[in-house]
Amino acid sequence: MLKSIIWAFPLLRCGSGCYVYTDLAEVGFTSFQHYGKLSIKRLYHFVVNEYYRIVPYTSLTLTLCFAFLFPFYSFAQQTAPQDTIPSQFQKILKKMKYKWVNDALWQTGNVERFLYNTNFQWIFNDSLLDFEIKPRFSYGEVTQKQNDKIIKGVVQEREQILDLHFGLFSQKRIYGFSFGTFERSNLRKIHFRWQTGIGVGWHILKTQNKNQRLNLTAALLREETDFINPKQADYKIFRASIRLRGRHVFFNNRLIVTYLTTYMPSVAFDNNKRLTSNVSVEVPISKKIQLRSSFDYTYEGIVPQNVKKTDTRTLVGLVFGNM
16 A cells, blocks of 8 residues: 655754754655565565655755865865865864664564664764764564464554754863754654753763763753644643763773663653663674664653553664764
8 A cells, every 4th residue: 555645854943933844755655564475575665665764864964964064174275275175174074973873673473573773873073062963763563464464564663853962062071062853753653743952961981092981961951742643632841851871892892882861851740751761782893883782761751542651672783883
């Protein structure tokens, strides 16, 4: 069955109600379960009809990276001698980090389960400021079978998330930051959710070689959530945010453990609270490729009817990058 969907992606919504749109049109989606058994043919149709959703996120990331770096390069051309331009630009390149994560889960039997998750993280670090952009995409499906015939197929996950982060004096022990997030979630029946906020961070632990890092942040944010079900009450609230993030390298860079836990209660101290946590273990197999296993936990205090408050997810995949 063909489902045609066209939508405009709201990259950022200001408090005044002003929208800035990025034209990420999506046209045409063919549900994965209608192509029979798990096979190369079904995988091909998934790539053709779903993977293209990631392309706009990647294009947007590269566009913002270029827009952010172009003033540095133009300034170097105007102020530096011609023979020093490459060295100036190389210094900028050394401040950039990137990470591309691809995770998947594939289960067969009476119930077929397919889940794919990818995200691309790009960071520019400087002594004065840093900039981070992280688009994420998830697609998951559950198919029930009887006598090798599909009796029910449901798209569980189709999520698009975009994170933007700006830091000020982030190399100092105490630093400031601002951020913005946009999210769409088929799993939790969220039509759209946006967040903007400001906060302060503290580097609790940061070794000189950066193999051991632990930082704590506190922020105040504004959130608006619009659910798919029109009967479900939408909300606009202020939240507090407390985040603990760590990265630890062991056994001479043979094992990398990262974790991120965020607790976001409502400032009204009601049941509208959220908790997200991610733990991942990476084993480098080359200089820029790591084998990865991750565990995600999500809790939401306010959810639509027939939607559970808690979600967990365990995935295995590969990481490409220089972080």
